Amino acid sequence: MKKNALWLLLVLMLPAIACGRKPEKKVTVSSGRKEEDLVTGLPGQPPVNFRHYAGYVDLGPRQKQKALFYWFFEAQHNSSGRPLVLWLNGGPGCSSVAYGAAQELGPFLVRTNGGNLTFNDFSWNKEANMLFLEAPVGVGFSYTNNSVDLGKLGDQVTAEDSLDFLINWFTKFPEFRSNDFYLTGESYAGHYVPQLAEVIYDRNKKVPIDSRINLKGFMIGNAAINEETDMAGLVDYAWSHAIVSDELHSNIHSTCRLGEEQTSNTTIQCYENIKAFMEAYNDIDIYSIYTPVCLSSDSSSSSSSSQRRPKLVVSPSLFTYHDMWDRFPAAGYDPCTEAYTENYFNRKDVQVALHANVTNLPYPYTPCSGVIRRWGEAPTTVLPIIQKLLTGGLRIWIYSGDTDGRVPVTSTRYSIKKMGSKVELPWRSWFHASQVAGWVETYAGGLTFTTVRGAGHQVPVFAPAQSLTLFSHFLSSTPLPSKRF
Amino acid sequence: MKKNALWLLLVLMLPAIACGRKPEKKVTVSSGRKEEDLVTGLPGQPPVNFRHYAGYVDLGPRQKQKALFYWFFEAQHNSSGRPLVLWLNGGPGCSSVAYGAAQELGPFLVRTNGGNLTFNDFSWNKEANMLFLEAPVGVGFSYTNNSVDLGKLGDQVTAEDSLDFLINWFTKFPEFRSNDFYLTGESYAGHYVPQLAEVIYDRNKKVPIDSRINLKGFMIGNAAINEETDMAGLVDYAWSHAIVSDELHSNIHSTCRLGEEQTSNTTIQCYENIKAFMEAYNDIDIYSIYTPVCLSSDSSSSSSSSQRRPKLVVSPSLFTYHDMWDRFPAAGYDPCTEAYTENYFNRKDVQVALHANVTNLPYPYTPCSGVIRRWGEAPTTVLPIIQKLLTGGLRIWIYSGDTDGRVPVTSTRYSIKKMGSKVELPWRSWFHASQVAGWVETYAGGLTFTTVRGAGHQVPVFAPAQSLTLFSHFLSSTPLPSKRF
16 A cells, blocks of 8 residues: 555545444345335435336345445336446445436436435436446445445455446346446546456356346546556646646656656655645635535535535525626536535435435445545556456547546546557547537547546536537447537 | 747737728827717616716827727726726737727626627726727727838837827826826737836836826736747647647647747648647637637627637527536626627717717728738747836736636746746635635736636636736735635
């Protein structure tokens, strides 16, 4: 872990790794039949004509003490003929239910504190059957009956447990076994997704055809994939976007030797400069550098939001009222959404409707885990996995919302360049609704890189329609529109 | 001009230098009394309790054949006790009336095609008496009776003519002679403003005290000030903001030797790469990289807008309706504003009310000149002037909207760094309405650099309240707010 010291220092900016109480109860929940997981009467839900399921899948026979929580939405039309897509959020420790499903790309968005869900016109279940997984144990409603497990988490455990989840989930939903299957995710899922793809890929070679998972490819956004380039890109992005001074930028480069693999020789000067760098993001949202931060005092009292957002007691109307920010109307982007989501999933009636928290977890629901105490195993790069799976024939798309400061577009470009892939279709703009939605470059061997203009870390929050277009073209493996019409 | 070849190539992206017919009529307009310039009954104007004047000032005795058009707004309150501020737009060839006054910081904004003016809650005449000048001749309503003059334009002519204008304007408005006087402007006014400040400064040393102009300082935004660093910054900005490919970025650097003074040895490869670079901005607004472009077909038929905006025939509702763009409500930012403005100032009733176009110019009004045929004299840098005037005791603030791609924040940072000024107050965020409005750094000797977060080239369009705060702190020479409250 020494090599990861700098990375971890930066990761502290994420709300993920924080201490908390461990679960105490030991109740095992059967995976049960899927009919028991059908969600009916979800509070505040608008009426829809597709089914959705939520509940637990235990990881037996290997680790029956663990149970992972999922929320699954059938496609809005022609469910059986459409692909199955798993979405994963990052952290480590953040929930795909609280972020992906409820704030980004699911059909039901938590947009207010009032309890009503907003139907998402750009939900990805317009294109596919969408499965949201809370992994590993300790994230969201997922749990273990042996708290020792929480101290042993890392990338490898997450990948193996997610694979066990999938195997058992397909037992519950055998009708989706033959559908094309894709992995998607953002942020630290830049680790999870390729790693899970690899264990599926490797397993597929060993098991009989009818046991295989029909994995076709994956797509990751604003994804941490290669520590040294990710760090260099993060620091350069802050400079080129006028967030840090010339002096600090130059000092970090000279004291931390960014772009090279970190050694234990890292100087105290480097740590001090990195600290100053992190402080430069104290007052803006590193995940979306041009939008306001949430200043609402009544949004949430739990740890995750308050770690991430500045805690300042002012009326929410103060910042929605004024000038620049009133470009965002009430129906548009609201930086306090995360807090509303946290409140929603802490409601007992919501938990009952979702068949969640059946063991009465001794801690509140948080979008990013408060009980994962350490993250043991994490490679500094997943580029070799990406290259292996490209060679193995998987379709791989990497996208980047270009106003994210956390895993910025510069990081992703440095990381992809590191792979040395040959450019097949050169850099060009792509369009949505007659405007440039971003830029795209295609590489030999099945890799596509695309940006989403003006979108922060959680791309579907900021550019919902563009994201759906991107998702649809990824699934159909067709080039993004290169003209206004 | 050889040294300027590359710069000119880039300047072509600006709508300024374009061919057109030259004025033919030869009528001399007396400068007259200010009472004759009082504007009453301006079409669509909301009622206000301050006076405004518009009209011509000829440049006699030196160049009586030239007449420059101005629009002057007394401060909203306590006019006599407040400073007098001149605002200049750039180009070369663009109008301070069509941009500064009518789209950016004046009290009456042209926000619709309907003819009604919108009162600007963040007008700079809340803080000062605001004078907008169309300079040099050939810009807006300003003209010459000797069309030969149009072929002899350049920075020096503009500075000298603007000085003559001011001398004569003070004869018309002697009551403002003793007020503190400041120059402000943006873009190519990064040349105009320091150059005009210099001729005022030099003249003040030669004339009797009562003839002096009471110049205290100037403020320039997204300003072209040093060609070599401006160009390097422009190219680097496009790369770090994911607009051009790694390959093109690297090729421009290797073939054009950016950051060095250009010589006549510039290769054909460099020109080709620069062309590709310009094409990368074909489909987005280089002046505001994250906002939509104007696609309205009925906005304008004249040359300037269509040169700058892609000409595409779709209903305006198409782009305001969809997703990402609907974050901008009807009352907010509208990329077609420039076209509305052009239409407004072409109305005969508007021209009559403003005492404009009294000679019946044989060409339509355009926000950027269609009749200036060449720009003869322009130094590659104004940094020596800035340094001279800092030493001379002027207050100088330089600001930068950080989502402008044309004279981006990277360019301004490179240019300021080139001056080698000592940092006095280090880089820090500044606040407006409880959110970070930008960053600021103060240098020894009276120079302040500040950014405006999320604002494009014409900063007051995108961040009106922040701009007014910035202006107010510049005038009072007080530090920008460094805390949320």
